[in-house]
Amino acid sequence: MMTPSKPAPPSAPTPAPTPEDRLYRIVEEGMCIGCGLCESLAGPESVKMQVVDSGFERPLVVGALSHETVDAIYDTCPGTRVEALPADLAAQASSRDLVWGPHESFVEAWAGDPAVRHEGSTGGVLTALGQFLVDSGEVEFLLHAKAGGNDPTFGQPHVSETAAEVLAGAGSRYGPTAVLQTVHQNLDKGRPFAFVGKPCDISALRALARRDARVNQLIKYFLTPVCGGFASPKATEAFIENHHGVQKPEIESFRYRGFGCPGPTTFKTADGQSHAATYTEYWGEDEKSWNVPWRCKICPDGIGEGADIAAADNWPGGAPDPAIEADDPGTNAVIVRTKAGADLVARAVAAGYLVTGSRLDADHMSTVQPHQVKKRQAARARWDGMASQGRMTPRTHGLRLDALRETLSDEVYEAQRKGTAQRIQDGRAGEERPKAKNGL
Numbered sequence: 001m002m003t004p005s006k007p008a009p010p011s012a013p014t015p016a017p018t019p020e021d022r023l024y025r026i027v028e029e030g031m032c033i034g035c036g037l038c039e040s041l042a043g044p045e046s047v048k049m050q051v052v053d054s055g056f057e058r059p060l061v062v063g064a065l066s067h068e069t070v071d072a073i074y075d076t077c078p079g080t081r082v083e084a085l086p087a088d089l090a091a092q093a094s095s096r097d098l099v100w101g102p103h104e105s106f107v108e109a110w111a112g113d114p115a116v117r118h119e120g121s122t123g124g125v126l127t128a129l130g131q132f133l134v135d136s137g138e139v140e141f142l143l144h145a146k147a148g149g150n151d152p153t154f155g156q157p158h159v160s161e162t163a164a165e166v167l168a169g170a171g172s173r174y175g176p177t178a179v180l181q182t183v184h185q186n187l188d189k190g191r192p193f194a195f196v197g198k199p200c201d202i203s204a205l206r207a208l209a210r211r212d213a214r215v216n217q218l219i220k221y222f223l224t225p226v227c228g229g230f231a232s233p234k235a236t237e238a239f240i241e242n243h244h245g246v247q248k249p250e251i252e253s254f255r256y257r258g259f260g261c262p263g264p265t266t267f268k269t270a271d272g273q274s275h276a277a278t279y280t281e282y283w284g285e286d287e288k289s290w291n292v293p294w295r296c297k298i299c300p301d302g303i304g305e306g307a308d309i310a311a312a313d314n315w316p317g318g319a320p321d322p323a324i325e326a327d328d329p330g331t332n333a334v335i336v337r338t339k340a341g342a343d344l345v346a347r348a349v350a351a352g353y354l355v356t357g358s359r360l361d362a363d364h365m366s367t368v369q370p371h372q373v374k375k376r377q378a379a380r381a382r383w384d385g386m387a388s389q390g391r392m393t394p395r396t397h398g399l400r401l402d403a404l405r406e407t408l409s410d411e412v413y414e415a416q417r418k419g420t421a422q423r424i425q426d427g428r429a430g431e432e433r434p435k436a437k438n439g440l
Helices: 019-028 037-042 067-074 087-092 114-119 125-136 163-168 183-188 199-209 214-218 233-244 279-283 339-350 362-368 370-388 401-405 410-425
Strands: 047-051 057-061 081-083 105-111 141-147 155-160 193-196 219-225 251-255 265-269 274-277 309-313 332-336 354-360 395-397
Touching: 019 057, 019 067, 037 047, 037 067, 037 183, 081 199, 105 114, 105 125, 105 339, 105 362, 114 125, 125 141, 125 163, 125 193, 125 219, 125 309, 125 339, 125 354, 141 163, 141 183, 141 251, 155 163, 183 214, 193 199, 199 214, 199 219, 214 219, 219 339, 233 274, 265 279, 309 339, 309 362, 332 339, 332 362, 339 354, 362 370, 370 401, 370 410
Parallel strands: 081 395, 141 193, 193 219, 219 309
Antiparallel strands: 047 057, 105 332, 105 354, 141 155, 251 265, 265 274, 309 332
16 A cells, blocks of 8 residues: 655745845846936935946945835836837827837938037037027926046936036937936926936836826926947946056046047046047947947837937948048937927027938938847847746837837747847846945
């Protein structure tokens, strides 16, 4: 007679995740973009953006944190939710395109002031629009990114109330920039303002507007560059040290581009020495060499679907031509998404702050931004690969990811899905739980 086996002892229940666990999951799964909205929502006494061991700015829990606050973060963080235009604004758009989304027009444009055009990253469109808005008094200030702080390769949120201050923030910041770190402080002022930030920052504000009516009441315009991502701090540090023999602590100022189209990457040391490299020398020859955060690699919206206006580089093939780069005065390919954006462009042109050239179309946008087309088409496959490994995938609104997936062959879809899953299995798609750099 067989002796019945003893039942296995019950396993200990898995403890429920703490609010801290839930916040850090966004970081650990590589979905944090370092925008700083979590600090603004929770308050700096609870969550503080700090430079951590990875070199990035990441949220650190420094005080009491509730599940309710983390729920608010999950509802707005661009690592957990990605927003396009609100449905009412999208419905008003005159045209739509599967890749490029709702829009009023595509148009070539540049700053009317030659100095602004030269100093800007491409054609100076966003700088010119910011200057027009503060000069006209339509907004009282511009919230945007500017170089500064303890690390000159980073950016920081900055409030500009004059055209000169806006110009001082010109130039792309291809480094960590927690531009939403102070958004609640600025909303608390009760003053109308405009915002310039990355598409993911715009998405976060559109999500925040669902919870805080002041966003739509006070932020009169949402402006963005079309974005391919930003470089990891360690990649920039290696560029400085390996290509120029300079240690990063010696750097006093750092500019990624501008003073040309795109203009050189330049930095100066405390002893007055200057160093320069071309845009291509900094980034590499093609997209495969870009050392960007995981969240940028799987980004479903680098084209600013939530913005009123998005300004793109306007280079055929998606990269500057070294043969003409030094003489290129710079033009932006501009996506005017909303009627408010179209009215802003018209008034800025009438006032001489902006010049518009040829009307463009979706085919032109795809020619000058081919990497955006590929990334959007592949987004669903990459997210499916993430889901297959138990990773979070953001909720989305208005991005057409399923329809874009249908433009891929089954073979390409599977390659993208499996490749993403393999990256996760290999440990190349996440971060350690954040700890303050040097234990601070």
